[in-house]
Amino acid sequence: MDKKLNYKQKQSIAWVDKGDPPFLQKVKAQLGYQEGSKLEDKLASTSSAHFNEDDREEDDILQLKEEDRPQIVVLNPESDLSQKEFDKEAKKRAEEEDSEKADRRRQNHVQEAGTEERGQRRRERRGGFGEEEIEAGEGRLAAQCSTPCAMCGWTEEADAPEEELTLKGSELVIFGVVYSFTVLLLVVVFELVMPVVDNPDYPFYNKMPDYRFQRPSPHLI
Numbered sequence: 001m002d003k004k005l006n007y008k009q010k011q012s013i014a015w016v017d018k019g020d021p022p023f024l025q026k027v028k029a030q031l032g033y034q035e036g037s038k039l040e041d042k043l044a045s046t047s048s049a050h051f052n053e054d055d056r057e058e059d060d061i062l063q064l065k066e067e068d069r070p071q072i073v074v075l076n077p078e079s080d081l082s083q084k085e086f087d088k089e090a091k092k093r094a095e096e097e098d099s100e101k102a103d104r105r106r107q108n109h110v111q112e113a114g115t116e117e118r119g120q121r122r123r124e125r126r127g128g129f130g131e132e133e134i135e136a137g138e139g140r141l142a143a144q145c146s147t148p149c150a151m152c153g154w155t156e157e158a159d160a161p162e163e164e165l166t167l168k169g170s171e172l173v174i175f176g177v178v179y180s181f182t183v184l185l186l187v188v189v190f191e192l193v194m195p196v197v198d199n200p201d202y203p204f205y206n207k208m209p210d211y212r213f214q215r216p217s218p219h220l221i
Contacts, residue, residue, distance in 0.1 A: 005013075020028070081089065
């Protein structure tokens with residue numbers, strides 16, 4: 001039974017590449033197989049004897065792949081912009097954007113002011129003044145308003161004298177008395193008339209149909 005290796009023993013293991021066996025090398029040669037570049041080969045391009053480190057940008061570009069290298073673009077003077085024209089156009093567009101932002105801020109400010117003004121008018125129509133506002137603007141509102149209105153927060157009923165309020169109360173009392181008297185009169189008349197109608201001595205007693213003892217019609221059953 002093989003004994004498991006501990007951590008130190010595993011760290012001491014190293015793999016030595018001895019290359020492919022002779023028969024495999026022969027097969028690769030017959031098939032024309034070419035091995036890819038290894039990491040050592042890539043590093044050798046900058047560490048070889050013929051490489052000269054001169055900090056030139058061209059050397060760094062040459063080490064890049066074709067798709068990673070910077071592309072050279074040839075501008076058309078008739079359709080493409082020059083550097084000055086580009087800067088001028090960029091400045092113009094920046095000014096237009098700033099102007100649009102200023103217009104939007106101005107519109108938002110006007111909308112907020114209109115909303116606040118409408119809310120203030122709505123509160124005033126509802127009489128939603130605070131105590132401080134009433135005390136501060138009492139004289140101004142009294143001087144501006146000569147007729148009752150919702151803006152001033154007062155009406156004729158609020159300023160009506162006590163005599164008018166008392167008069168309204170007396171009218172309600174009179175109405176109640178008249179209504180009670182009418183109901184009582186109707187009750188008395190009903191009590192006096194009904195016994196006479198039910199009395200056989202009443203002249204029209206036999207002529208009045210009595211529906212209490214009649215059979216219902218067949219079509220109603």
